[in-house]
Amino acid sequence: MLFNSFDFGFFLVIVYFAYWGIGTKRRKAQNLLLLVASYVFYGSWDWRFLFLLMASSLVDYVAGRILERSEKVSLRKLILWTSIFWNLGVLVIFKYFNFFISSFYELFSIENTQQTYTFWNVIIPLGLSFYTFQTMSYTIDVYRKKIRPTYNLLEFLCYVSFFPQLVAGPIERANKLLPQFEKERSFNLQRTKEGLRQILWGLFKKILVADKLGLAVTMVFSNPEGYGALMLIFAAVLFCFQVYCDFSGYTDIAIGTAKLFGFSLSKNFDLPYLSKSISELWQRWHITLTNWFTDYVYAPIVKSVTPVTASMRVIGVLLTLFLIGLWHGANWTFVVFGIFNGIVIVVERAPLFKQKGTLLKGLQRIPRVLSLAYVFVMFTISGILFRAENISEAWLILKRIFTITPDVAISSLIGIKLLYLLALLIAEMATRKWEFPLQKLEIRIPKPIRWAIYYLLIILLIRYAEPKEAFIYFQF
């Protein structure tokens, strides 16, 4: 049940009216409805993985309760590591097992001609990387005594499986989302309107920009040998916008949907293409994931040595970005993507010259157009690593770009797609103080024009909708 499908629209309408029909005073019944709806939503892909979702939820719920009761350090550590072992174990088994096995054998040059090793023929449960990180953060925060565990199983299950953000985030922390299940939600007309507008904006990004750009990107990336440097650069740049519009579009729909039910989810994107450095970009791109890794990976590494040393910071950045890369998928392209970004961040932060100035500070001072160009070049290179099927394909594309392989013909495959992209960029930059361009539209635009904009967007969405494309981040 994709967000950009009629099935989801129908599902949402039913759940929405049932939810508010129950009445705001019956919070438990509302939570129960949300839980059932979330499980139906998740089960619509593959009901078998519901058991995994439930098991992960229960492990961390029980871990939280035991941690609350126990003050014994050894027991608390045992519980913490049991939870981490479970969550990472599930991830490794379902997502990375085949990758690790094949990489191990390739490392030692063992060929599989005799079928000496076998791959596990299993599909990756949808949203696994997202909800395991969410449950893990809960247990770690309880262990660190940052939050108190919940004793209400229903609310905890809702926190883990809340359908708007279950399959592709934002990765919510318990201290933000869990309390929202614990208190009464009242119907708020303004918030509902904002939710609907944000959903509309997310659909625009996904259907009219990301999917359209995706057609051109797929055409070039599926046959890189058939294109020269110019078209490959063009496709790589378009891919950066495609992945941004795809994922931030998804996030807008998720946040908008949550608003309809009276919930507030975390911001996940903050116009990342306006960053002045790659360091800044990672603070504005998939913010909840970066924050997660900062809190639970980077900070513990850096603080493991006191006083904090520069070398530990470097190790921390490289290891964190390596893991962020690996989080995206079981493929060496993602690993190299992460390491590349890690190296760039390290270089940006390294002291240069005797004045101890850093590239990061220099990027803040130079004209914005230059810093934007720098970020875009770096991001486009990592985009190639992200999009390529394997390392050799990424290498081929980069080689053709940097050796300036001539184009046989410039394809006119882009066409009207660029207009949508342009419209999106203008709208987002012109309204960058707002959460999303359609926010609080009634303050700025009279009703007839407002409705005309809504209708125009709906007509365009229906008119130009291609066969349903899954969201790129669903695979993670």
Add this chain to the structure above:
Amino acid sequence: MPKKFITYLLLFFIPVVLGYAVMEYLTLNLPSGYKKNSALLKAKAETIEVLVLGSSQMKDAVNAALLKQPAINLASGDQHHNTDFKLLQGVLPKLPNLKTVVLEVSYSHFELPHNSKDFWKHPVYLKYYGVNCFERNTYFKDRLIYLSLPPFYSEKIYDHYIERKDPAGFNSFGFDTLNYSGLFMNLKYNEDEIAKKRFKINLTPQPEIFATNTSLFFDFLDYLKERDLKVIICTAPMYKSYLPVRVPEILARRDSILQLVSNKYSNIEFLLYEEDTLGFKVKDYWNQSHLNPDGAQKFTQLLQKKLDSLN
């Protein structure tokens, strides 16, 4: 939830629903081969002896009206073997007199992915042929034709109702007898100009897809044999500039399967005209890989001879 909000929602969405209804109505009234086939199925299903399946190459190559035997051509664009198989299973109970099934095995048929379960034509098959290819229960929305591929139908609506440049001449067998105005006609059948044009052809060998596709193909043939149906496997003629571009590896694998089929099945005949550059001339083509109605007339005659030889 205040009633005012519900009223507000209704007021907002009523024009959307009405607008959609207009688009659906316009779509349903577009000239279409599916509608003609649907009418044919309803009126003459019990008499049909020959069923043609396949992709757009077969749709454009066989004019069922020219066959002596009562026939229906359910081939259509992007229709792969898995969809052919489902369609056959769906319509077979309606065709008690069916004797022969014509299948297509084009150059890269075995190395192109099968239609996914979300193939956009599923609503079309459901609406016009009453065949559920969705592999799940169907709902109201699954019968909405415009919604199945809005960009495609929007262009069709524009061409037909506004530009009036869609001279579709579907006969009662769903074959477009006016389907001439393709690339070749636009180039005035100038062979030098045609030779310069790039065209769509699969150049990527895909052994994994080949394994899946051939497996299903043999299941398909077994199914037909179990029901004592005769099968004619066809390759439609390709224009001469198409032939040398084909990848030898893909071609060799396809031909090895045809050889296997020939050895294994006694109920199967072949009508292989992919490389016939003598019988089919430039004016028989719509583009490099599709015939126009003149070419279809020639190919249908060849099919007729093959059918006659079976009896």
